[in-house]
Amino acid sequence: MDLVEKKLQSALVYEGGFLQVHKDKVLLPDGSESSREYILHPGAVAILALTADRQLVLERQYRYPAGRVFVEIPAGKIDPDEAPALTARRELLEETGYRAGRWLHLGTAYPCIGYSNEQISYYLAEDLELGERELDEGEFLEVFTLPLQQVMQMALSGEICDSKSIVGLHWLAAHLDGRLPGAAV
Structure with a gap:
């Protein structure tokens, strides 16, 4: 058909x-x-930044359309003519201050297929080194880390409830279990 x-x-x-x-x-x-x-939509990236002691880098940010503060993984919009892997590196540094020595592409998802062509490319960032954040003008967010198992529980309980973060956590769990190899970038 x-x-x-x-x-x-x-x-x-x-x-x-x-x-x-x-x-x-x-x-x-x-x-x-x-x-x-x-x-x-120009597309976006989402980053699962994992420290050596299995803490996940998270953000707390107010999202105007939903009218509330969300706990979520770092993410950002792809600029014109920018490769998604470069966007991931740029956004992680700008929003959190972290640089990563190892990057893996975990997959790409379409978060809202009923009304948008947006694609989100998901990356695992490891071997983290903390530096200075470079927030965009008008960007306000709090950065913190939590143990990965606690973050997974927060997603199951609904405390983390944005689809971008839930998909990323699902793929991260599959990668850590050896079911999703990821591709080095």
Whole structure:
């Protein structure tokens, strides 16, 4: 069965600093027409920064759309023409002050396929060295570390509840169990 929808028309509804909202007219597999509203996103990275004593680097940050403070793994938007692995290195340093001597790509996920093309590439960062943070203007977050097992429990209890962090923790657990090798970057 052919499930592909074909774009007939596309309209840019809104263009912001890094997001674009589109409304398209599409041809459905059965020949009827419908509309699709979606957000184009440049992509992002998420970093699971693990210390030698199995502490995970976390952030506490206010997220305006949800109206609350979240505990999450470091992450950031990919800049134009920037490779995801370079974004991961840049974001880890900017947000946390850590540099990593070893990097592995764990996988890529689509967090909101119903309304966006956003992709998040997940990286494990190890052999950490702490330096100075380089936060962007207007960026406010608290950085801290917790034992990995405690972080896993926080995800199970709902204290860590953003999908980016939950997916990253799932892949980190699989990597540490030897079920997900990762690729050196």
